[in-house]
Amino acid sequence: MELLKTALSRRRFLKASSAAGALGAVGFGSGALTRLREAEAQVHTTTFETRITKNICHQCPARCGIDVYTTNGRVHAIYGTTEHPISNGKLCPKGPLGTYILYDPDRFKGPMKRTNPNKGRNEDPGFVPISWDEALDTVAERLNHLRDQGESHRFTLAYGRGWGASCAGLQGTFGALYGSPNVAIGHSSMCSDGSIISKKALDGVGGYNAYDYANANMLLMFGVGFLEAFRPYNNNMQVWGYIRGVKVPKTRITAVDIHLNTTLAGSDRALLIKPGTDGALALAIAHVILTEGLWERPFVGDFHDGVNRFKSGERVDPELFEEKWVKGLIDWWNLELKDRTPAWAAEVTSLYVRDILATAREFGSTRPSIALFERGAHAHSNGVLNGMAIHALNALVGSLYAKGGLMSQMGPSYGPMPVDAKDFMDDYAQNGPWKTQPRIDLKGHKDGYLLANNMLQELGPNSLAGHPYKLDTIMFYQTNPIWTAPNGQVWEEALKELFVIDTSPFPGETAMFADLILPDHTYLERLQDAPTYPFQGWPLTQLRVPAIPPLYDTKYFGDTLIEIGKRIKGPMSDYYKALGDTENVIRHLAKGFEADPGDNGVKDFESWKEKGVWYKKPYVYRYEDGEFRKWDGEDYGILMTDDEVKAEIFKTSSGKFELRSGWLEENADWIAEKTGRTRDTLMIPHWEEPKHPGGGDLYMVTPKVAMHAEGRGANIPVAIATLQPVLGGRSTAYIEINPRTARERGIANGARVRLRSELGSIEGYCKYFEGCRPDTIVFPMEHGHWAMGRWAKGRLPEHCGEITVNQSDRITGQCSYYTTKVSIEAV
Amino acid sequence: MAKWGMVIDLDKCTGCQACTTACTMENNRLPGENWQDVLFYHEGTYPNVKLMWFPRPCMHCENASCVSVCPTKATYKDPDGGFVLMDYNKCIGCKYCQVACPYGVRFYVDERAIVQPDIRGVFPSDTDRVWDPPYKGPHDDPARGIGIQPHGVVSKCTFCYHKVSKAPKGVPDLDEDIPALKEYVPACVRVCPPKARFFGDLDQPNSRVNRLIADNRGVRLKDHTGNKPQVYYLSGGATASVPSLRSSRASGQA
């Protein structure tokens, strides 16, 4: 019997290998015949000890605290941390995927260098393992050489999902000490700068908002994906369960999007709007709020005599209105709003007048109410205007810093770094030739994007064009621009010319163009700090504690950076020697808690490690009855002066919420020149027809879906199987198409289709969906990877980025992912 | 002698599938072979379209048809707790229970993988089990269908027996928000972000699950089959919804 067993398993092994090769299919041995040997399944383990370590999830920016369960050295379970204010013991569907990421069989196992000098999609990089010393020395040698040549600006460090002071937080200092304006360039313009900067134009803060949903009675969401992707997704759903299932009165929700998703399905009112026209809807809502006298007078102000003079089409004399915390309301009305009637908006948005009116009345009369928006609304050429129009609604109903409203996020009480970088700046760092170089992405440059925060999507194209110059060496942290940038084909060409260093633990499209791979730990192996993303305003920061020692020969990115720093000539190396390693950095950060212990008793590194999170409630600011107040320890008892409001709340030149944006007005010349907007109105939220490049007849929108595990979901079989439950799920993600649109083009349900823009074409399978607008094609941005791993490879639909035109909002720099128009045909 | 039951509030369910992925993690499920699934339906014509969804675990029926049809008593009703469990060492893989379950919640372990390449081939087992992933859980009890399956058997949801059975005796409800109880709560209930799921003892009149069923018109799925599920649904009509028997997805199909 044993002989048979051996023979069978050997045979199965051989067969399996050949079958797997030939068919790319099953290929595991489990013959029904082997069961002719009957044996009972034995109980494998009876006693074990399970250890729980604190960490935070990595599958989106929300930073949910997680408990990681490890038994006998294997991580096997992840649950939300009960005592963590964001996760509260819960998880979103991406949370449990962590173990698959840790044990991903396609991971990089250690540092490697490229041996094939040719780069391209079909070129095997020929990676060979090297030692960390060799890898780090290679980088340092290049950087030292560049610096010696006075060309240190030709080194760029580009990053995506930075987490905290011990990783992304180290980069800026590195750039300052080394001497490059391009260290580091973040991906915020490919994320959601459109919301940050359009808000900045009005309130001067320039950050994502924190929201007090639990106390709101009405939420108006524009292109948010509240129940799919909006962070913190996990907490959003906890709040949803409360405001929709427990709270009295139940919070009213209107959701605006371009296809029917779970958020719209769960809302009281779902508005399927024409892509890029959200601003028109917001303007009409503002119009109704004003004409029907629904605005919040203690915040906005009022007519001197209390008589409402806002009448459609009629100008208002500014002298008659006294503004309180806003600036420019009457200008806005006279220049724009007076004509923005629901009937007008119905034309633009394709919505019904009755829905616009009902939404406006409900939003204007149900307090507290919040208008929130993200990429769906602002990833268009008119994004800043859409964003401003929507954010302005919050001012009209007085939700800013109000209970049940929105505010801005505070940072944690971190201690200082072990040493001050300023003491380690040599002459080159202070006055080197790099000081006069523009950033490679032309952020902050009048030829580029003067008002943007980052322009990562321009980096590849600019370097390729040699405008403003060509880079020499580029290092990536948590970003894969060949795949994530629109028209990533240009990046492929750009990276062929450069020495590329990738630090991802995983293979990816950008990594395939790398000359050096310096793989990071995966998140369950890291010691890493991460202050919260905007959540509920009060400060919160958390810690990743390694659940197990690293599985492979990898190195935490923060330590990789420090180790490179130690190898740079001059005092810079002394700085990094003084830092030591990231654990030392984190220990110093934690010293800040000694003077300011968290609500959960976290007061030093050890207690932080044990609890995983430091936080301190409550939020300090509160708007109430026309005044801003600060927390005095027991209540919001400290009345803030106008100057304090200007310094801490509305950081605009007027210290008010500027419906007529002073910041845009200051840059009116540049804006008028680059956008063609008229000087009279470019500083107020107004309607502008979006520009849709691509040359097709259908809008292509590619949202993030609930199962999009950042950076890795496409290669996780469980995520693949549950990605698009509305239509697909299991193994295929479908392109949503309205049946009418499909039939007009002779496309059958389930057919393979080709989407085409002026950049090229991609293919995938479509499915009829009545919840999709007839003028719009929708599919999740997820598949189409060609170098991410065995499960991602070749999976349809192909990558939307290859037919997405690289067009950005000139003001915010927001990459307009959802604005390209494509055509569709059956294959 | 508890009779464990689950209540799912469809008004709160956001269709996120956290229950599905948590179950997959806790019970080493194969990709797409979801013991706990969320099913989506849509009907109507643009712009008036209805999208609904429906979370569906095993119902752990009082009068389970899968149990009565099993020719070897491999699937059985645990008298202490009311779990419907599998004994892998008795199962002959005839699949009659799959055929007989009106809820479609049983899975033969040797079917072709839904997501290719087959992950079982990536993490092969050197014993008689179907596969051996490095992230498999430590619990292993083939007589109750817990742990990685051997070949040739049918698997199913255990109501997380390995957790629930260790709960303190006499507890009326297993509430994940009570730190002392959270480790005994089924994975799908524990993670549910909008707290749409509740787990408790149906035999205790004062348990919260009983109160929810009574106060919020709890219904059982396909009650006419006589299976008497121990999973109850609450629905006020919004958000998720119980699908009609004959789904009318005509417009969505070729």
Add this chain to the structure above:
Amino acid sequence: MSVTTKQVGIMLLALTGLLVTGWLVFDSLSTHGHAAFNTDNLGIFWGFPIVIYDYFLLTSTGLAMVATMAILFGGDDFRPIIRRAVWLALAGLLGGVAVLMLELGHPLRALWAIPFSFAFSSPLYWKVMAVSFYVLSLLILLARMLKPDWSMADLRANAVVTLVLALSVTAIAGVVYGSQSFRPFWASGDIPVAFIFESLLGGLAFIIFFSYLAYAFNPAAVPASVKRLFDDRLTGLLALAIFIHLLFVVARMSSGLYGNVEGLQVWRHVATSPLFLAEVFLGLLLPLVLLTYPGTRIRPWAQIIAALLVMNALLIARYEYIIGGQLVPLFKGAWAPDLLSYMPSPTEWLLLLIAVFLSNFVNAFGEVTLKLGREGSAHP
């Protein structure tokens, strides 16, 4: 070439076929396991192997019914087919059970786990128990029949037992499906009865076909007694059985097409499928005509063709029924189609060949060694 030589030829051919297909199936199953089948966890739990198993099982019980009823009620005229029918019943059963063994997750475990489970609530438990006793009674019947001087009168008691068991197996096989009330395509109280008539129909068709095969399809070699039995009795019975079966098919189809219960929509799919049309028109109506039209009724070729067509029609019927009852996916969400689709995989087709080759090998072996045509005597 003598008839016996040709039987040896059939036997060797079947053996060769069995070895080749057996090797291919072993190859496929030892590589892919049951993933080599096109069944799935969406809803097609029982695929073609179960169809084959039930087809061969019910053919076996049908042959047993024909044989035992012939002993009990048929009189001397039926003597030429009785031994052959009983042996064929055994051969068919072996083919079916072999396929079941390859389909089950744990075939060996099934051998002990089912009988000792005392799972009285399970139709499958009773089916297995009934099959076990049925096999036993067949063997006893056969052992007593193998005496050169066997007589029908001696076997009456055995025949009663075997008939009851054959009816039980068939009826319980019907209950396995008919009891699944939430699958209205299957569920019906008359399913066991329908199964019995189908079984009988199969038994008649098979005995006609295999009797001709025993004489290598050479009408001249067929003994007069056999020919007389066919022309006078069996063709009429076969036609009647076809007619009754047709009534069941039409009755179930009509209520299926007009019914509105979830699951019955399968009938719309089935009733328009080419396979079903072939079953009804080629497999049932055409044989009915051949067997009733005076010009063809007694023609050996017509009898052979009619029997063969009916044998195929019954396989289609078994397929449509078992698969059809599973085509509506149970709570699978928007991604699942309204109806599942299923096609037997190559390995599943090979299982059919295994059953065919194995049964034919056993049958031919019997023909060669046991003189199955020996008529025995009516009286001691």
